[in-house]
Amino acid sequence: MAYVGYLLGLILIYWIAASGSTLAWRQHGLTVLCGAAGFGIGAYVAARASGAAWPFGVGLGLATGVSAVFGAVFGLLVARMHRDVAVVFSIAVQATASLLFLNLTGVTGGPMGMGGISSLAGGSAAGSEWAATLVVAAVAAPSLILFSGACHGGFGAKARAAGENPVLLAALGCDPSRVTARVFAAAFSMFGLGGALFAHYATFVHPDSFTLAESMLLLCMVVLGRRGGVCATGLGVVCLLVLPEALRLVHLTTSSIGKIRGALLGGVLCVAALLLARSMREAGGGGQ
């Protein structure tokens, strides 16, 4: 039962992070492959704040804020790029972030990672997984509700408009660069929030948790959710996190599970490309 509690907490954390990809991919229409960079920034900032004995809430807020600033700068840069170039740029950002996480040993602990992060369960030993899960749920619920509301409201509509036709948006008096910067600030704040919770949840962070593969995982969670927004992204998260665990029940080795998971992610990305092409055709299908 304790493991179920742990898995549930992990699902909520990845749901928060994947919501950032939901805004970037579904609303703005940009395939962002540097979600794990924002996730990692949040995790390391929270880890450093914990190391400095700052309160949990302060660390969480700081991690979210630093990631949001990073996202705003990223948004301002991609707003001036062609969409295809922006995707490549996001991969470059992810690769750079991964290298920095690995080599800035004074800040991130390098390949040894960072431990000793305060646990969400506090000092309680019995049922600590459930206590930690409850704390994650207490942060996740309002964050996801607020974020989902923003995505479905005017903010999400402007994000779509900026992604679809920035020239028209400018003609209507809105600055598309500013809208894009806000979109990515919001998306990265969710990555950062998820990362900060992840650091406190696992009480240990390592560069392997913030690689390009993790960015692809976040994107695939959104793709599996398809049209349904933040709520449907939750289904994608459940599929991609629970499936490898379910494979353990049929007595597959960890190595085999890793291979199956990799193949699954590849398949999901192929489907994503097909779905994206179809939704673009559908969106421009009128006017005939």
Added chain:
Amino acid sequence: MRASTVPVLEVRDLSAGYGAREVVRGASLSIAPGEIVMLTGANGCGKTTLLDAICGFLPHKAATLRLLGGDVRARAACERARMGLGRLFQRGGVFCTLSVRQNLEIAGCGLAGGRVNWLHRTGSLLRWRAAETHEDSRRLLRAAGIPDAARFAAGRLSFGQMRVLSLACVFARRARLLLLDEPYVGLGPAARDVVRAAIVEGRAEGRGCLIVEHELSEIGAMSSRVLHMRGGVLEAGSSH
């Protein structure tokens, strides 16, 4: 109170193009408040390029480029729009993935002073304010059989309905200067009547209008001047 006599648009010696290719050369024109000016010319002569340059979508050089008396040469396209410039595009005038209502609301959101206080700003993050659709926009949508509350994606509209929605968005902005690129294309008779009435009524409000059209017939009759463009050069036209 006396109506303002400051031209809504004043352009002198404007040149613009794409990269090294100069499409518009030394264009000069002025539009007074309430004046309707028609711009004609063959395909590819630079009419749309001139409009793009005035809007700030293209890099350009100009001795003078004033909007409502203010120098806008260094201003971005969105700032010019907020100052009171409305633009109808030939193509791509609506956000296909947004609903009809969202298209209108985004158009209303870009108005100068559209968001007045922090409370409004906070509220607009989560939901749209209950924006009133401009009367001209509502009449246009009604004429084309599109209810303004329509929640379906604008991409599902027919070409003509998209044009109507595009015009409705332009009128919803209550701009002081309209740059309309072939506004009648794709419109049925009822929608044409509404557009014509809206343009003419704008005169009384001091709204200037620069309309690109190929045919002189309908718009030529209500315009006070007709400018002709040939090979990127604006020629003096006739006055009515």
